[in-house]
Amino acid sequence: MNGLETRRRPARVILWGALAAVLVLYGFPFVYLLLTSFKTPLDAIAVPPQVLPSQWTLDNYVAALSKEGVVPALINSVATAVLSTAFSLALGVPAAYAITRYRTPSGRIFVIAALVTRMVPTIAVGAPLVETMRRLGISDTTIGLAIAHTTISLPLSIWLMSSFFEAVPVELEEAAKVDGSDRLQAFRHVVLPVVSGGLAVTAIFAFLASWNEFLFALLLTSVRAQTTPIVIANFQTQFGLDWGGMTALSAVYSVPVILLTLALQRHIVAGLTLGAVKG
Amino acid sequence: MKLRSTSGRLRTAMAGIAVATSVILAVAGCGAGGSSEGAAGKLTVLVEGGGKAELQPIADLYQKETGTTVELVELPYDGLYDRIQTELGSGKTSFDVAALDAIWLSAFSAGVSPLDELFTDDVKRDLFPGLVTEAQVGGSYVGMPVWTNSEILYYRTDLFGDPKEKAAFQAKYGYALVPPTTWKQYKDVAEFFTRDTNGDGQTDLYGTDVKGAVETEWLATVSQTGEKTMVLDPKSGDVTIDDADHLAALNFYTSLLPSAPPGAAQLDWAGAQNLFYQGKLAMMRFWGHAYTQTPANAAVKGKIGVAPMIAGPGGIAGVPGAWYLSVPKATGKQAEAKKFIAFAYAHNNLSIKTSLGLVARISAFESQAGVAGHENYPAILTTLKSPATIARPATPKWQEIVTSVLTPMLQKAVAKGADNAALLKQAKGQIQAIVK
Numbered sequence: 001m002n003g004l005e006t007r008r009r010p011a012r013v014i015l016w017g018a019l020a021a022v023l024v025l026y027g028f029p030f031v032y033l034l035l036t037s038f039k040t041p042l043d044a045i046a047v048p049p050q051v052l053p054s055q056w057t058l059d060n061y062v063a064a065l066s067k068e069g070v071v072p073a074l075i076n077s078v079a080t081a082v083l084s085t086a087f088s089l090a091l092g093v094p095a096a097y098a099i100t101r102y103r104t105p106s107g108r109i110f111v112i113a114a115l116v117t118r119m120v121p122t123i124a125v126g127a128p129l130v131e132t133m134r135r136l137g138i139s140d141t142t143i144g145l146a147i148a149h150t151t152i153s154l155p156l157s158i159w160l161m162s163s164f165f166e167a168v169p170v171e172l173e174e175a176a177k178v179d180g181s182d183r184l185q186a187f188r189h190v191v192l193p194v195v196s197g198g199l200a201v202t203a204i205f206a207f208l209a210s211w212n213e214f215l216f217a218l219l220l221t222s223v224r225a226q227t228t229p230i231v232i233a234n235f236q237t238q239f240g241l242d243w244g245g246m247t248a249l250s251a252v253y254s255v256p257v258i259l260l261t262l263a264l265q266r267h268i269v270a271g272l273t274l275g276a277v278k279g
Numbered sequence: 280m281k282l283r284s285t286s287g288r289l290r291t292a293m294a295g296i297a298v299a300t301s302v303i304l305a306v307a308g309c310g311a312g313g314s315s316e317g318a319a320g321k322l323t324v325l326v327e328g329g330g331k332a333e334l335q336p337i338a339d340l341y342q343k344e345t346g347t348t349v350e351l352v353e354l355p356y357d358g359l360y361d362r363i364q365t366e367l368g369s370g371k372t373s374f375d376v377a378a379l380d381a382i383w384l385s386a387f388s389a390g391v392s393p394l395d396e397l398f399t400d401d402v403k404r405d406l407f408p409g410l411v412t413e414a415q416v417g418g419s420y421v422g423m424p425v426w427t428n429s430e431i432l433y434y435r436t437d438l439f440g441d442p443k444e445k446a447a448f449q450a451k452y453g454y455a456l457v458p459p460t461t462w463k464q465y466k467d468v469a470e471f472f473t474r475d476t477n478g479d480g481q482t483d484l485y486g487t488d489v490k491g492a493v494e495t496e497w498l499a500t501v502s503q504t505g506e507k508t509m510v511l512d513p514k515s516g517d518v519t520i521d522d523a524d525h526l527a528a529l530n531f532y533t534s535l536l537p538s539a540p541p542g543a544a545q546l547d548w549a550g551a552q553n554l555f556y557q558g559k560l561a562m563m564r565f566w567g568h569a570y571t572q573t574p575a576n577a578a579v580k581g582k583i584g585v586a587p588m589i590a591g592p593g594g595i596a597g598v599p600g601a602w603y604l605s606v607p608k609a610t611g612k613q614a615e616a617k618k619f620i621a622f623a624y625a626h627n628n629l630s631i632k633t634s635l636g637l638v639a640r641i642s643a644f645e646s647q648a649g650v651a652g653h654e655n656y657p658a659i660l661t662t663l664k665s666p667a668t669i670a671r672p673a674t675p676k677w678q679e680i681v682t683s684v685l686t687p688m689l690q691k692a693v694a695k696g697a698d699n700a701a702l703l704k705q706a707k708g709q710i711q712a713i714v715k
Contacts (some may be wrong), residue, residue, distance in 0.1 A: 041576075042574055042576055045552070046557070127365050127369040130365060131371065215361075218355075218361060219365055222373060223352055230354065233358060237329025238330070238380065238602075239568060240329075240548060240552075
């Protein structure tokens with residue numbers, strides 16, 4: 001036993017070393033962003049760059065959060081992301097269920113068509129969307145932007161949920177039907193609880209797609225529905241970049257996503273595992 | 280039992296989402312930024328983030344005097360270009376006026392209305408010649424200058440005013456130490472101040488910086504040679520970047536490298552500015568607006584002097600960094616939009632008290648002569664009024680030329696052992712391929 005442990009130790013050290021390296025590689029930019037948000041303007045653009053602030057300050061947070069338009073933009077971001085997530089789930093879950101349970105040629109074409117929409121560059125649909133939103137009278141509104149974001153997240157939601165439904169044995173629904181449930185009841189009371197992990201994964205991906213989206217927010221909003229990514233980008237002006245303000249607001253904007261991911265971590269892992277294994 | 284329990288939780292969660300969605304849907308119609316005003320009596324102006332403050336006092340006064348609300352829509356610099364391009368391309372715009380960077384005028388000229396009637400002789404007389412030229416695309420004025428900038432010379436007054444330094448410089452170079460006005464003086468002063476100040480064997484004070492990651496300073500140097508066709512002639516398509524003047528400018532630009540900090544290839548505006556603020560540079564050529572924005576904790580706070588940009592064989596020259604107000608053809612509020620632009624021109628001096636403090640009219644710059652704390656205005660004025668100061672070429676391909684040719688070329692030029700003539704020749708071929 002001890003011999004086996006001894007033989008495994010170098011491999012473990014290498015493994016942990018590799019994991020630490022990957023963690024540093026992925027984590028450093030965010031850590032640097034956080035540290036910069038506590039730096040003075042001079043430290044923030046020091047040449048050569050310095051990792052730690054020579055003088056810690058909260059001024060960047062105070063300045064960023066008191067900047068005109070920041071708080072409304074944060075509210076808009078939350079509202080847009082929640083709405084877009086709701087739309088994606090409301091449309092994507094039934095679509096994915098139908099595709100996996102009614103295996104028809106048109107269903108397969110639909111799935112491929114949904115995937116193709118992800119291959120069209122976002123900017124290519126920008127101008128038509130601007131015009132569509134104007135005609136609908138929902139330019140510069142949260143609901144308009146949420147609908148636009150749904151066009152991004154919906155194909156992904158359909159594909160993700162399809163793989164989760166595929167993993168649920170049809171026998172479960174048949175058993176529910178034997179017990180007197182109709183298809184809708186079986187779907188609500190049997191299938192949906194089984195794929196709750198998948199729902200969480202899909203929801204978080206849809207939420208993130210909207211939360212981080214920039215181009216549609218740029219094209220479709222002006223003042224009333226402008227979201228935080230645009231406000232963050234506004235710190236870059238023609239004559240320079242306010243690193244302190246930009247990093248402070250970016251740090252604030254990252255918090256909800258980090259908390260959401262931590263809260264749903266178990267569901268995400270379970271959901272990804274469920275989708276990866278076919279029954 | 281377990282299935283039922285899970286289903287119950289799911290139902291509760293779904294109900295919660297439904298309630299939240301309903302609430303959000305109720306407020307989503309208008310967003311959190313405030314309620315929409317009716318289209319009547321309102322002008323929407325697209326402006327870059329840094330320029331919003333410049334226009335705000337003008338917009339406020341316009342609303343007060345006319346009753347028309349002016350909504351300034353603030354967008355990031357790169358995003359503003361994309362937004363305008365998309366909307367002009369769609370044939371309908373959500374804005375009535377847009378603030379355009381000088382280098383975008385050509386690209387957007389087809390989508391904006393001529394403003395010829397606003398350019399009276401009096402107006403043209405009160406604008407810098409370079410800006411009047413730049414505002415004209417295809418024979419029509421397509422934008423009214425609203426603010427402009429130029430690089431000027433920044434120097435350390437504590438160093439230039441030090442009697443010991445003055446004496447040492449006089450002894451070494453045979454003339455007085457003053458803020459340089461010519462290439463030769465600039466090179467001498469830069470060389471003089473490059474030194475190890477604490478005796479550790481490392482150079483810690485440099486005479487100047489050399490920026491390799493941005494192109495505008497080299498273009499100013501090109502104008503200082505007296506060159507009248509910067510990089511290319513947009514009308515004929517002839518590319519001039521490999522002529523003798525461009526080469527002389529590049530040779531002078533790179534000749535300053537021994538007096539500049541290492542890492543020139545990556546040095547941009549922010550980096551240079553920081554080196555100067557840290558007290559590591561004796562001089563810097565930089566945008567004029569920054570004079571009033573020195574951070575409180577800068578090592579050189581209170582020790583900064585400014586002067587017009589240096590002169591080459593052709594005289595003093597900078598690159599005008601102007602922004603223009605334009606009216607999209609697609610807006611239905613042509614008359615109101617042009618009225619606002621005329622108002623902005625008439626009240627240009629309101630922008631003096633903003634954070635950037637930039638204006639466009641000569642008279643507005645002249646009004647600050649002798650005003651303490653506004654020493655940058657005369658320096659900008661002299662630089663922009665100089666006959667050698669010319670605008671960048673009016674080609675819709677300019678941004679592409681800068682990104683894919685000029686900046687990479689400069690980054691190679693500031694590397695050790697670079698062949699400037701060969702680099703310019705290579706750049707010529709690349710630009711010809713872009714504009715053909």
